[in-house]
Amino acid sequence: MSQQVTLLLVEDDPGVYQFLLPALSAHGYRVQHARDLAQAREANGFAMVILDLGLPDGQGEQFIPHLRGFSDVPILVLSARQDELDKVHCLNLGADDYLMKPFGLQELLARIQVALRRTAIMQMRDHVYQHQSLVINRATGMVSKQGAILHLSPIEHALLMLLASKPGTIFTHSQLLAQVWGPDYIDDTHYLRIHIGRLRAKLEDQPSSPQTLLTELGIGYRLA
Amino acid sequence: MSQQVTLLLVEDDPGVYQFLLPALSAHGYRVQHARDLAQAREANGFAMVILDLGLPDGQGEQFIPHLRGFSDVPILVLSARQDELDKVHCLNLGADDYLMKPFGLQELLARIQVALRRTAIMQMRDHVYQHQSLVINRATGMVSKQGAILHLSPIEHALLMLLASKPGTIFTHSQLLAQVWGPDYIDDTHYLRIHIGRLRAKLEDQPSSPQTLLTELGIGYRLA
DNA sequence: TAAGGGTATATCAATCGCATAAACAACGAT
């Protein structure tokens, strides 16, 4: 495992965290430890959460919607409760997994891997767009065609990154103008036309009949 | 109803699938059913897999790396085996979840939701309208028929998106005219007729007897 | 069955939106 991943462990029971903290560290994770919801709410910078439901200052499940309000990081719930309704409740609130005590360390580690793997897959998917010989890497901001790196102007770059953020989705003229130029430019459609034209000159094989950067007449533009 | 999500259920035990097939259908999923690995390998077009480990023609877990060779769809494993090593093995092979028999239907449904939520398919669900071979994706603004993308004019596009925002609901003439053309046009019903006609020419198989874009005589129009 | 309100389709000209070119100013890099 290359770089360290930080987990947030929300757990008040010393019997559990005195066992988990060294075990997780030994398997290459950095761990932030919160003993109650107040501490948990102040934490940040973690890649996923391991949440015990039985906390001193309130029901641990309150933390799930709170976190979901601003974050999509995976949440793995630990609980001694056997009731199916508890599981369903937590999962519906936005948790990603629910593990009943007593659990095996190997299973916990495997389920942590699953959650991290899923988000890694999602991020890979979201960050690279490919169509024909054109490759757009939104993570690095690199655009290449037939292996050769294309140099784009700032506006061309901003336009293309925006379009590549949701390939296939139609962006209206006003959306593009507001995002790239600013809210005051939403009526200057001709700017858009010119810069779309310049983009096409760089990344289309035949700029006169675009295959990748497509016009939606009267509406806007989209990537194939 | 919006677009159905298709699940692949790999299960040979009649006692299980005779219970699961109707239950999953009742909760809005389309289900492909494979009784063994050979059938499972031939399936396609599913959004996630529910995989029973005890199959007649081999260990079910063989299917996990096979599928992972070309697909990232979520895999939820069902098994009667209680051994932690089995769980860890499957999860490390690429499964996303592991549910032990006997399990509750509500928990299974919740865990299916979690998996679909993670792959963002759930988000598409409410934004996609499907009827026969016509698919309207309101998130991307794309309209396709039998897989081929339809090109719509701005007015056609606005009309259809409005109708698709509440499929089944009747939109009155004045509502449609006010939304698409503007408040000053609420009496120009003939505009509506012309553009509804043009829409039908593009998206109905037999425009003379519409199956999707329906007339409510004297009131307005609606999607089937 | 005939009348009438409401609806569908065809055709066509005017208009609108798009792509492109050219010209120019502003800016940064060498």
Place this chain on the structure above:
DNA sequence: ATCGTTGTTTATGCGATTGATATACCCTTA
């Protein structure tokens, strides 16, 4: 300081879209 790049403005040709007119259609009711 000069060159090259980038952002903006203006003008023009072209094709798609639209709205108007005219005609044909269908369902309901008397």
